[in-house]
Amino acid sequence: MSGFVSHFTNRLDAKGRVSIPAPFRAVLARDGFEGLYCITSAHCDAVDAGGNELLAEINKRSEAFAKLSPDHDALAVALFGASENPKIDGDGRMTISDMIRDHAGITDQVTFVGMNYKFQIWEPAKFREYRAEAQRRALAMLSGQAPVPSQGEPA
Amino acid sequence: MSGFVSHFTNRLDAKGRVSIPAPFRAVLARDGFEGLYCITSAHCDAVDAGGNELLAEINKRSEAFAKLSPDHDALAVALFGASENPKIDGDGRMTISDMIRDHAGITDQVTFVGMNYKFQIWEPAKFREYRAEAQRRALAMLSGQAPVPSQGEPA
DNA sequence: TGGGTCCTTATGGGATACCATGGGAAAACA
DNA sequence: TGTTTTCCCATGGTATCCCATAAGGACCCA
Numbered sequence: 292m293s294g295f296v297s298h299f300t301n302r303l304d305a306k307g308r309v310s311i312p313a314p315f316r317a318v319l320a321r322d323g324f325e326g327l328y329c330i331t332s333a334h335c336d337a338v339d340a341g342g343n344e345l346l347a348e349i350n351k352r353s354e355a356f357a358k359l360s361p362d363h364d365a366l367a368v369a370l371f372g373a374s375e376n377p378k379i380d381g382d383g384r385m386t387i388s389d390m391i392r393d394h395a396g397i398t399d400q401v402t403f404v405g406m407n408y409k410f411q412i413w414e415p416a417k418f419r420e421y422r423a424e425a426q427r428r429a430l431a432m433l434s435g436q437a438p439v440p441s442q443g444e445p446a
Numbered sequence: 447m448s449g450f451v452s453h454f455t456n457r458l459d460a461k462g463r464v465s466i467p468a469p470f471r472a473v474l475a476r477d478g479f480e481g482l483y484c485i486t487s488a489h490c491d492a493v494d495a496g497g498n499e500l501l502a503e504i505n506k507r508s509e510a511f512a513k514l515s516p517d518h519d520a521l522a523v524a525l526f527g528a529s530e531n532p533k534i535d536g537d538g539r540m541t542i543s544d545m546i547r548d549h550a551g552i553t554d555q556v557t558f559v560g561m562n563y564k565f566q567i568w569e570p571a572k573f574r575e576y577r578a579e580a581q582r583r584a585l586a587m588l589s590g591q592a593p594v595p596s597q598g599e600p601a
Numbered sequence: 602t603g604g605g606t607c608c609t610t611a612t613g614g615g616a617t618a619c620c621a622t623g624g625g626a627a628a629a630c631a
Numbered sequence: 632t633g634t635t636t637t638c639c640c641a642t643g644g645t646a647t648c649c650c651a652t653a654a655g656g657a658c659c660c661a
Contacts (some may be wrong), residue, residue, distance in 0.1 A: 369584030
């Protein structure tokens with residue numbers, strides 16, 4: 292059963308809402324998470340989004356340290372403090388919060404990028420830029436050296 | 447369903463009250479704790495807050511030492527002496543006690559930071575500072591850690 | 602193959618509910 | 632009796648719910 296694939300660009304309306312691409316909604320429905328789990332990416336101007344599968348990934352990371360310890364607190368702030376649970380309305384839309392808007396530099400359009408177990412939320416121009424760079428790197432990796440450790444589908 | 451997530455900044459009113467963010471109230475309601483459990487953090491200028499899940503974590507800590515032992519007594523004093531049970535009024539507000547105010551250096555605004563099983567209460571400026579540091583540490587911690595099966599992330 | 606119909610999807614907008622906040626009055630306290 | 636706490640209500644702004652519409656695609660049928 293496949294996860295989030297392909298990418299879509301939708302418009303924000305006057306209220307700051309945007310339609311989540313229908314194929315992504317279908318994946319979320321299968322996943323069973325109430326609403327959407329979002330977390331700002333630590334290493335690029337995008338927001339990771341998904342359901343239980345993404346949340347499990349985050350939890351796994353934070354469980355590596357004992358609760359109430361300074362390390363765990365710092366990690367929890369960085370992970371959960373930078374997360375959100377937007378609701379999805381009856382028409383399949385979410386509202387882009389200020390946190391997401393600021394982190395991703397979104398103004399009037401949003402690009403949703405499937406990444407199998409999660410998807411990312413981008414400002415369209417920044418995504419095009421990032422994508423071109425990613426393709427260059429992928430090409431270099433593929434042509435340059437030994438088999439890529441392919442434990443997932445090639446994005 | 448996930449726990450305390452995201453962060454919110456609210457104003458104190460003239461009576462020293464502040465609204466607990468609605469999403470946090472929803473988590474507390476699910477948790478079933480009457481009111482709120484607060485304890486000053488031992489290693490930063492913040493106050494830990496939550497319900498039964500936080501309390502259980504603290505109990506687990508103190509149970510690691512034999513009761514009646516000097517160690518246990520000292521820990522109990524440190525833990526429960528630094529604790530409070532503020533009430534939550536009908537409008538979802540709590541009063542910031544002097545202990546919390548002093549420990550966190552709060553004046554007129556409060557930042558609530560979700561950390562999954564608990565949340566923290568911060569003075570906004572101090573939080574921004576801590577958050578920047580936490581993100582650096584988290585990045586280091588996560589990248590040094592045993593490889594999380596990163597299927598797809600082109601980073 | 603061409604045309605028509607139905608359904609899904611993205612988007613817009615009005616009405617309503619919720620939430621943070623302020624303040625008054627009753628109650629408890631000292 | 633003065634002071635603080637607790638309960639209750641008011642309000643402005645925002646988010647949520649609900650309905651409308653247009654465009655595109657799938658499907659069916661001739």
